[in-house]
Amino acid sequence: MSSATTRAATEGERAVPEPSRRSVRLAGAIVFLVALALRLAYVYEHHAVLDLDVSRLPQTDNHVFVEWAKIIADGDVLCREQPHAYHLWTREVAPEGRWLEWYGGALTYHQSPLYAYFVAAVYSTLGREHAAVGYVQGLFGALTCLLTFVLVRRMLSLRAAIIAGLLLAFSGGYLFYDVFVLRDGLMALAVVVLALALQRAAARGWKRDWLAAGGALGLFTLAKETGPILTLLTLVCMTWSWRRDLPRLVRPALLLIVGWFAVASPAFVRNEVVGAPTFRLSTRGPEVFVAGNARGQEGVSWDPPVEVMRSILMESNFSLPRAMLLTLGTHRAEPWGYVELLWKKTSAFFNGYEIPNNVNFYLHRAHLRSLQLGFVSVSFLGPAALLGLLLAIPYRRRLAVAYLLFGALTASVIALYVLARFRLQVLPLMAIFAAYSVDWFLRAWARRRYAPLGVAALTFALLAAWCMGEQPAAYTTVSKNTAVMI
Numbered sequence: 120m121s122s123a124t125t126r127a128a129t130e131g132e133r134a135v136p137e138p139s140r141r142s143v144r145l146a147g148a149i150v151f152l153v154a155l156a157l158r159l160a161y162v163y164e165h166h167a168v169l170d171l172d173v174s175r176l177p178q179t180d181n182h183v184f185v186e187w188a189k190i191i192a193d194g195d196v197l198c199r200e201q202p203h204a205y206h207l208w209t210r211e212v213a214p215e216g217r218w219l220e221w222y223g224g225a226l227t228y229h230q231s232p233l234y235a236y237f238v239a240a241v242y243s244t245l246g247r248e249h250a251a252v253g254y255v256q257g258l259f260g261a262l263t264c265l266l267t268f269v270l271v272r273r274m275l276s277l278r279a280a281i282i283a284g285l286l287l288a289f290s291g292g293y294l295f296y297d298v299f300v301l302r303d304g305l306m307a308l309a310v311v312v313l314a315l316a317l318q319r320a321a322a323r324g325w326k327r328d329w330l331a332a333g334g335a336l337g338l339f340t341l342a343k344e345t346g347p348i349l350t351l352l353t354l355v356c357m358t359w360s361w362r363r364d365l366p367r368l369v370r371p372a373l374l375l376i377v378g379w380f381a382v383a384s385p386a387f388v389r390n391e392v393v394g395a396p397t398f399r400l401s402t403r404g405p406e407v408f409v410a411g412n413a414r415g416q417e418g419v420s421w422d423p424p425v426e427v428m429r430s431i432l433m434e435s436n437f438s439l440p441r442a443m444l445l446t447l448g449t450h451r452a453e454p455w456g457y458v459e460l461l462w463k464k465t466s467a468f469f470n471g472y473e474i475p476n477n478v479n480f481y482l483h484r485a486h487l488r489s490l491q492l493g494f495v496s497v498s499f500l501g502p503a504a505l506l507g508l509l510l511a512i513p514y515r516r517r518l519a520v521a522y523l524l525f526g527a528l529t530a531s532v533i534a535l536y537v538l539a540r541f542r543l544q545v546l547p548l549m550a551i552f553a554a555y556s557v558d559w560f561l562r563a564w565a566r567r568r569y570a571p572l573g574v575a576a577l578t579f580a581l582l583a584a585w586c587m588g589e590q591p592a593a594y595t596t597v598s599k600n601t602a603v604m605i
């Protein structure tokens with residue numbers, strides 16, 4: 120796929136003149152500077168007005184990441200004193216010694232380690248003030264907006280790229296997490312880097328492109344537990360793409376695997392050195408699947424069923440496949456109930472409400488004017504992206520990487536349980552397809568295609584009604600920790 124092809128006009132219209140490099144660079148600079156200015160203002164106002172450090176609360180994920188980063192910054196680079204979270208619910212499920220046994224020992228990484236090392240790097244270079252992490256994450260958030268612009272420019276057009284970059288820049292739900300020590304915001308950057316690498320490898324196919332794509336998958340593996348599954352899915356998609364000429368698959372697949380291993384291997388070496396299971400990069404898995412999928416669960420927000428979880432984890436001995444089978448077995452008497460649960464989680468994922476966990480978007484927005492500037496919500500991004508998925512079907516090959524990542528990452532959240540912060544990794548992909556919808560409407564209006572416009576507008580309205588539906592009580596529970604602090 121050549122760059123000329125990817126920049127051709129869509130909808131069968133004649134190709135438009137290519138914008139100059141200066142125009143493209145200027146547009147990208149505007150997207151980046153707007154996103155950066157908004158984020159720096161938000162981080163400053165947050166610490167000037169509220170100055171809430173949620174990581175001081177021991178029952179939060181924020182606390183675990185901060186304590187973990189301090190250990191690394193203090194010189195324990197191999198994390199021989201690996202911290203683990205023992206929340207109130209964990210103590211009700213099993214004693215600490217049993218949890219450590221399930222984890223594979225005290226030295227197993229509590230979660231995929233990349234974010235803890237990132238925070239430790241900030242502590243080591245800029246000091247341990249809470250605001251320092253916020254400013255650096257704000258910079259990376261603006262970089263994510265810029266790279267989203269670059270990705271859409273490659274796949275679609277300059278106008279669509281500007282729309283996508285600004286939609287993400289003004290996304291309040293994405294902006295919100297810059298000030299908190301949580302890995303979810305930086306996951307969006309990892310996804311865009313991965314999308315850029317895979318798109319370049321698929322379009323150009325040079326050796327170094329496939330190595331880079333594998334390296335991006337390795338980076339994602341160090342950042343998120345679903346990395347190995349995503350790597351396997353990538354290989355499956357490559358096999359399908361070259362199914363009529365499998366010998367061509369060998370070299371790209373090997374290069375991808377080599378790139379993945381090269382980036383992920385330092386964590387494996389660390390495990391060997393300290394005596395942890397070699398390829399285990401997280402303790403998470405069985406308990407999360409139980410909480411989001413057992414019979415009687417909402418699948419939305421974190422509400423672990425202690426009795427059921429204890430039974431399943433004891434019987435499975437913390438084996439993920441076995442725990443999944445036992446969890447699904449709780450629906451044996453009423454299989455349709457599990458289908459309803461999956462639908463409920465899907466609805467929650469695309470719903471505009473920002474489901475709180477550890478921190479609460481609405482409580483902060485009520486106090487911070489800069490956060491109110493983040494006016495783009497999932498109430499718009501969700502239906503616009505879903506419509507874009509439909510409108511862009513004729514150009515699915517050009518957008519194949521975006522389609523596949525959107526589907527895979529959305530499914531990975533729905534398969535477990537849904538929180539607002541878990542969908543941050545999908546927001547750049549939502550912005551891509553939402554931008555396609557906006558761009559499609561503008562082109563259709565300019566060409567006076569009123570009948571297709573009417574059908575598309577009706578479809579968007581129906582999707583918007585679904586994404587802004589009434590919230591069940593489980594969605595609207597106020598974050599107690601944040602409320603107390605305010």
